Amino acid sequence: MRVHAKRAGALLGGLLFPAWSMADWTLNMAPGVTGTSNEIFSLHMTILWICVVIGIVVFGVMFWSIFAHRKSQGHKPANFHENTVVEILWTIIPFVILVIMAIPATATLVDMYDTAESDVDIKVTGYQWRWKYDYLDEEFGYFSNLATSKDEIYNRLDKSENYLLDVDNPLVIPVGKKVRLLVTANDVIHSWWVPAFGVKKDAIPGFINETWTRVDEPGIYRGQCTELCGKDHGFMPVVVKAVPEAEYNEWVAEQQAAAERERELTEKDWTLEELMERGEQTYATTCAACHQADGSGAPPAFPALKGSQVVLEDMDAHLDIVVNGVSGTAMQAFGGQLSEVDLAAVITYERNAWGNNTGEMVTPKEVFEYKNQE
Amino acid sequence: MSAVADTHAQDHHHHGPAKGFSRWLLTTNHKDIGTMYLIFSFAMFLLGGTMAMVIRAELFQPGLQIVEPEFFNQMTTMHGLIMVFGAVMPAFVGLANWMLPLMIGAPDMALPRMNNWSFWLLPCAFLILVSTLFMSGGAPNFGWTFYAPLSTTYGPPSTTFFIFAVHIMGISSIMGAINVIATILNLRAPGMTLMKMPLFVWTWLITAFLLIAVMPVLAGVVTMMLMDINFGTSFFDASGGGDPVLFQHVFWFFGHPEVYIMILPAFGAVSHIIPAFSRKPLFGYASMVYAVGAIALLSFVVWAHHMFTVGIPIAGQLFFMYATMLIAVPTGVKVFNWVATMFRGALSFEAPMLFAVAFVILFTIGGFSGLMLAIAPADFQYHDTYFVVAHFHYVLVPGAIFGIFASAYFWLPKWTGHMYDETLAKTHFWLSFIGMNLAFFPMHFLGLAGMPRRIPDYALQFADFNMVSSIGAFMFGATQLLFLLIVVKCVKGGEKAAAKPWDGAEGLEWTLPSPPPYHSFTTPPEVK
Ligand code: HEM
Ligand SMILES: [Cu+2]
Ligand SMILES: [Cu+2]
Numbered sequence: 001m002r003v004h005a006k007r008a009g010a011l012l013g014g015l016l017f018p019a020w021s022m023a024d025w026t027l028n029m030a031p032g033v034t035g036t037s038n039e040i041f042s043l044h045m046t047i048l049w050i051c052v053v054i055g056i057v058v059f060g061v062m063f064w065s066i067f068a069h070r071k072s073q074g075h076k077p078a079n080f081h082e083n084t085v086v087e088i089l090w091t092i093i094p095f096v097i098l099v100i101m102a103i104p105a106t107a108t109l110v111d112m113y114d115t116a117e118s119d120v121d122i123k124v125t126g127y128q129w130r131w132k133y134d135y136l137d138e139e140f141g142y143f144s145n146l147a148t149s150k151d152e153i154y155n156r157l158d159k160s161e162n163y164l165l166d167v168d169n170p171l172v173i174p175v176g177k178k179v180r181l182l183v184t185a186n187d188v189i190h191s192w193w194v195p196a197f198g199v200k201k202d203a204i205p206g207f208i209n210e211t212w213t214r215v216d217e218p219g220i221y222r223g224q225c226t227e228l229c230g231k232d233h234g235f236m237p238v239v240v241k242a243v244p245e246a247e248y249n250e251w252v253a254e255q256q257a258a259a260e261r262e263r264e265l266t267e268k269d270w271t272l273e274e275l276m277e278r279g280e281q282t283y284a285t286t287c288a289a290c291h292q293a294d295g296s297g298a299p300p301a302f303p304a305l306k307g308s309q310v311v312l313e314d315m316d317a318h319l320d321i322v323v324n325g326v327s328g329t330a331m332q333a334f335g336g337q338l339s340e341v342d343l344a345a346v347i348t349y350e351r352n353a354w355g356n357n358t359g360e361m362v363t364p365k366e367v368f369e370y371k372n373q374e
Numbered sequence: 375m376s377a378v379a380d381t382h383a384q385d386h387h388h389h390g391p392a393k394g395f396s397r398w399l400l401t402t403n404h405k406d407i408g409t410m411y412l413i414f415s416f417a418m419f420l421l422g423g424t425m426a427m428v429i430r431a432e433l434f435q436p437g438l439q440i441v442e443p444e445f446f447n448q449m450t451t452m453h454g455l456i457m458v459f460g461a462v463m464p465a466f467v468g469l470a471n472w473m474l475p476l477m478i479g480a481p482d483m484a485l486p487r488m489n490n491w492s493f494w495l496l497p498c499a500f501l502i503l504v505s506t507l508f509m510s511g512g513a514p515n516f517g518w519t520f521y522a523p524l525s526t527t528y529g530p531p532s533t534t535f536f537i538f539a540v541h542i543m544g545i546s547s548i549m550g551a552i553n554v555i556a557t558i559l560n561l562r563a564p565g566m567t568l569m570k571m572p573l574f575v576w577t578w579l580i581t582a583f584l585l586i587a588v589m590p591v592l593a594g595v596v597t598m599m600l601m602d603i604n605f606g607t608s609f610f611d612a613s614g615g616g617d618p619v620l621f622q623h624v625f626w627f628f629g630h631p632e633v634y635i636m637i638l639p640a641f642g643a644v645s646h647i648i649p650a651f652s653r654k655p656l657f658g659y660a661s662m663v664y665a666v667g668a669i670a671l672l673s674f675v676v677w678a679h680h681m682f683t684v685g686i687p688i689a690g691q692l693f694f695m696y697a698t699m700l701i702a703v704p705t706g707v708k709v710f711n712w713v714a715t716m717f718r719g720a721l722s723f724e725a726p727m728l729f730a731v732a733f734v735i736l737f738t739i740g741g742f743s744g745l746m747l748a749i750a751p752a753d754f755q756y757h758d759t760y761f762v763v764a765h766f767h768y769v770l771v772p773g774a775i776f777g778i779f780a781s782a783y784f785w786l787p788k789w790t791g792h793m794y795d796e797t798l799a800k801t802h803f804w805l806s807f808i809g810m811n812l813a814f815f816p817m818h819f820l821g822l823a824g825m826p827r828r829i830p831d832y833a834l835q836f837a838d839f840n841m842v843s844s845i846g847a848f849m850f851g852a853t854q855l856l857f858l859l860i861v862v863k864c865v866k867g868g869e870k871a872a873a874k875p876w877d878g879a880e881g882l883e884w885t886l887p888s889p890p891p892y893h894s895f896t897t898p899p900e901v902k
Binding site: 025026027028029030036037039040043044047048051054055058059061062065066069070071072075076077078079080081082086087090091094095098101102105106108109110112113128152153154155159161162163164165187188189191193195198199200201202204205206207209210223224225226227228229230231232233234235298300301327329330 | 436437438439443444447510511512515516517521523524527528530531612613616617618619652653654655656657658659660661683684685688691692695696699700702703706707709710713714715716717718719720721722731734735738739742745746749750751752754755757758759819822823824826827828829830831832833834835838839
């Protein structure tokens with residue numbers, strides 16, 4: 001009873017204050033920061049005004065009839081029911097307006113489809129429910145996960161400014177360069193959208209879609225997945241950080257070095273504690289969405305790992321499921337998504353967390369060998 | 375032999391409807407079947423509406439409060455499916471059953487036994503569909519558009535039941551459509567040429583052809599899903615060489631004509647109601663017929679406007695953009711004709727007229743946002759945001775649903791023999807009108823500000839309009855119970871209705887008493 005009362009109180013309090021103080025009453029599309037988004041914005045405004053004008057004329061005539069031609073005012077009905085000239089006119093005039101609209105729309109579209117001569121190529125892959133960015137020429141890549149905590153989502157903590165629009169690792173791009181995005185997906189269809197760029201492209205398994213953008217102002221730009229992709233569709237934001245070219249180059253060099261360090265980590269001798277620590281993090285970002293933080297899953301869709309036979313017994317079966325996935329289910333092949341270190345860590349973690357105290361561990365080297373056995 | 379048949383026929387005429395439950399289970403009477411369709415559709419409207427209330431309650435403020443994301447997705451999916459296939463389509467079939475024979479001077483529908491069958495399939499289909507909510511893994515959760523592979527490889531176990539339900543609905547719709555076509559083409563009163571048919575008859579004739587053309591396509595696409603899920607094929611599974619985009623092409627080849635199936639009969643009904651309460655003949659009858667024909671034909675070549683972001687080649691993109699924009703021309707003609715009908719009439723505003731006028735205004739707003747969505751580059755920003763949700767609710771709620779309410783009030787006196795309570799009906803209208811606009815207009819702003827559709831939780835900048843929208847939705851939802859009250863009151867009693875309760879109304883249905891005899895026109899009337 002008391003809990004309910006508290007919840008009701010929190011609901012009522014939360015209802016009026018935090019949400020409203022953050023919110024704004026935005027009415028219209030924003031022009032955005034790229035040439036494309038500006039062109040789209042002006043198309044949007046043109047068609048909007050055309051609709052408003054047509055609306056005023058049509059509804060004007062209608063409201064005039066409603067006020068002036070009422071039976072209660074004693075208005076006597078006329079008896080006309082056709083007029084060829086008028087009917088032809090109101091067929092042709094809208095047609096002409098449409099042609100006028102179609103011209104700039106076509107030009108913008110042609111421009112949006114021109115992905116040639118790019119400076120940077122990035123592959124964007126949609127996963128349930130996060131994005132992966134691979135820098136094709138620079139040979140590194142990483143996942144980008146939602147960074148909003150469950151406590152905020154379930155109203156146990158105040159919501160931060162970028163609630164649901166924050167990620168751990170944003171996509172970083174250089175300003176003033178043509179960035180070509182190759183968009184695809186690993187499981188179901190997703191859609192990658194940054195409103196400020198005017199870029200939205202579906203990420204479809206088995207297809208590689210191309211799109212591009214050129215951002216002139218440095219800044220952080222936020223968007224979301226816009227194609228229903230399952231349970232956490234509302235929880236896979238897109239965040240892009242546009243930085244000056246020098247800063248971008250520095251960042252790329254850092255990433256390449258980090259990737260190199262990561263490869264070295266595979267060689268290192270890991271202890272159970274180290275693996276558990278790392279595994280907990282990997283588990284939270286990669287697996288908890290389905291199997292839950294406490295390993296209880298959400299049966300029957302997502303099995304519990306706590307007390308699971310696969311996890312408690314045969315190590316090879318456990319490796320197989322995590323590395324190769326279970327085809328035809330939401331359990332993906334993580335072999336290609338996670339590094340050997342992360343795979344070893346997460347498997348070790350699963351075998352020792354939540355009372356699964358097997359005491360067993362698997363090292364990155366063993367995972368590497370497993371992946372390359374064939 | 376012939377003597378036996380004769381006495382049987384005599385029996386039938388004198389005894390009227392059978393008594394008890396078998397009257398409804400076994401009936402072949404177009405009015406009884408029409409009534410059942412209408413009751414069924416209203417029940418589904420309330421069920422789908424309840425789900426909409428769950429959705430709006432969760433979206434009342436940011437954060438997850440009431441339902442988990444899995445269940446939220448089931449709610450949006452079931453809401454969409456139930457509203458489209460359970461509320462709107464059966465309501466129009468119910469109106470067709472009641473009104474087509476009365477309007478064309480026929481004794482009944484042409485294929486009465488099939489009529490019974492096509493109705494009774496529907497409760498079966500929906501029983502299966504709704505039962506998926508209680509299955510392990512839950513109900514379909516992939517949106518009413520059920521895009522593969524989310525609905526195949528990644529779908530819940532209940533998907534197979536969903537497919538079965540869609541098949542049954544499809545069979546029901548196709549049989550209903552065949553019946554409509556057979557009735558209209560064969561049972562018209564002498565003298566009623568095609569170009570003298572009332573517009574509701576015309577729009578239903580065209581709708582029926584659309585149904586026959588696209589329901590098999592829907593059946594095809596769900597069968598491909600069934601094979602992928604249960605028999606190891608890979609139509610839509612990229613890892614087996616299949617093509618997820620193929621799904622969307624096939625689905626929308628059905629889906630776009632489907633949206634016209636949900637609006638054309640309403641066009642027809644409104645074309646009766648506006649002249650009746652303007653006391654002036656419909657402006658541009660012939661152009662109305664041609665416009666509906668043009669819309670129906672164009673509706674087959676615009677499907678990919680739902681797919682501007684999937685990456686179709688630019689030539690395809692341009693073709694579908696131009697074709698879609700073209701639909702605005704015949705649609706505009708219809709709106710201009712309605713306004714010209716009102717112009718210099720002698721207008722009065724009883725409930726059917728209020729709903730019809732709101733239909734014209736609000737449907738036109740939905741048409742405007744539709745035109746904006748047709749502009750492919752702009753659609754990259756609008757697609758799959760709340761702008762789209764606003765758009766299709768403006769064409770479906772004040773379009774299809776208000777068209778149905780307008781028809782119900784217009785013909786209730788004919789159906790029941792009593793006048794409905796005008797004050798309550800006007801209250802129903804105004805509360806619906808305000809609630810509906812409060813619920814759906816802010817969704818335009820939300821979409822333009824960047825809120826995606828089908829999300830259970832949202833960023834903070836969307837908070838205020840979502841709250842407004844939810845309040846409007848609760849208001850609209852609650853108001854619909856008033857409609858139930860009005861109809862029950864009207865069926866039970868009330869002021870006796872004359873054969874023609876509306877002084878400006880035209881058509882054969884008004885030449886019969888209110889309520890009409892159990893068998894409509896036993897001798898065909900003459901149309902001059
Ligand atoms: C009672 C008033 C209604 C309310 C408050 C309402 C509310 C909503 C909302 C909020 C959504 C968006 C869900 C989301 O994207 O997360 C939605 C989706 C939808 N609604 Fe309604 N709706 C109402 C009536 C109707 C009617 C009458 C129809 C059809 C004739 C309809 C058809 C649909 C469809 C097809 C969808 C899309 C479902 C999907 O995304 O798969 N709605 N509705
Ligand atoms: Cu998504
Ligand atoms: Cu369409």
